[in-house]
Amino acid sequence: DAGVIQSPRHEVTEMGQEVTLRCKPISGHNSLFWYRQTMMRGLELLIYFNNNVPIDDSGMPEDRFSAKMPNASFSTLKIQPSEPRDSAVYFCASSPRGSWGTGAFFGQGTRLTVV
Amino acid sequence: GENVEQHPSTLSVQEGDSAVIKCTYSDSASNYFPWYKQELGKGPQLIIDIRSNVGEKKDQRIAVTLNKTAKHFSLHITETQPEDSAVYFCAASSNTGGFKTIFGAGTRLFVKA
Numbered sequence: 001d002a003g004v005i006q007s008p009r010h011e012v013t014e015m016g017q018e019v020t021l022r023c024k025p026i027s028g029h030n031s032l033f034w035y036r037q038t039m040m041r042g043l044e045l046l047i048y049f050n051n052n053v054p055i056d057d058s059g060m061p062e063d064r065f066s067a068k069m070p071n072a073s074f075s076t077l078k079i080q081p082s083e084p085r086d087s088a089v090y091f092c093a094s095s096p097r098g099s100w101g102t103g104a105f106f107g108q109g110t111r112l113t114v115v
Numbered sequence: 116g117e118n119v120e121q122h123p124s125t126l127s128v129q130e131g132d133s134a135v136i137k138c139t140y141s142d143s144a145s146n147y148f149p150w151y152k153q154e155l156g157k158g159p160q161l162i163i164d165i166r167s168n169v170g171e172k173k174d175q176r177i178a179v180t181l182n183k184t185a186k187h188f189s190l191h192i193t194e195t196q197p198e199d200s201a202v203y204f205c206a207a208s209s210n211t212g213g214f215k216t217i218f219g220a221g222t223r224l225f226v227k228a
C-alpha cells in the first residue's frame with residue numbers, strides 16, 4: 001500500500017485566496033483525521049471522520065475552515081479566505097478504527113504558506 | 116480540558132547511551148498511549164504503543180512504561196544510534212468520546228556520534 005497520500009506537498013498562496021488540501025487515506029481504513037502542526041502549537045487535531053461522517057470538528061479554528069469526505073477514499077480540507085496565520089504543515093492521517101488500539105498512519109503533509 | 120505534557124523538549128545524548136522521554140496525561144479515561152517518531156520533512160510514524168491494561172512493553176531497543184495511578188508514561192530508547200535523532204511525540208486517547216487523541220508537544224532527540 002502506498003500509505004496516506006496528500007497533495008499538494010507545498011502550497012504558497014496569497015492572503016484571501018481559497019486553499020484546498022487533499023487526502024487519500026489507506027484503503028480499508030474507516031477513520032480519517034486532519035491535523036495542523038506549527039512550532040507554537042504543536043500537533044492539533046482539526047477534525048475527525050469515521051465512516052465518512054464528521055465525528056468531532058471542535059478543533060477547526062473558525063468558519064474559514066471546512067472539511068469534507070465524500071467517499072471512503074478521499075477527503076479535502078478547505079480554507080477560505082486564507083490568512084497568514086494559517087501557515088503551517090497540515091497532516092492527514094487514517095486508521096482502521098479510530099486511533100485507539102492501532103495508532104494512526106500519517107501522510108507526508110502539506111506545507112502551506114500564506115503570504 | 117484534556118492535556119498531555121511531555122519532557123524534556125530537547126534531549127542530547129551520546130551514541131550508545133540511553134534516552135528517556137516522559138509524559139503526563141490529565142484525562143483519567145485515557146487508555147491507549149502511542150508514541151510517534153517524526154523525521155524532518157515527514158509525517159509522524161507510530162513506533163510503539165501501550166494500552167492501559169499493560170504496565171510495560173518492549174520492542175527491541177525501545178520500551179514504554181505506564182503508571183496509571185500517577186498518569187505517567189515514558190519512552191526508553193537503549194543503545195541509541197544517530198538514526199534515532201528525530202522528534203518524538205507521546206499521545207493519549209480513549210475508546211470513548213470519539214477516540215480523540217491528544218499529543219504532547221514533542222521532544223527533539225539528538226544522538227551524537
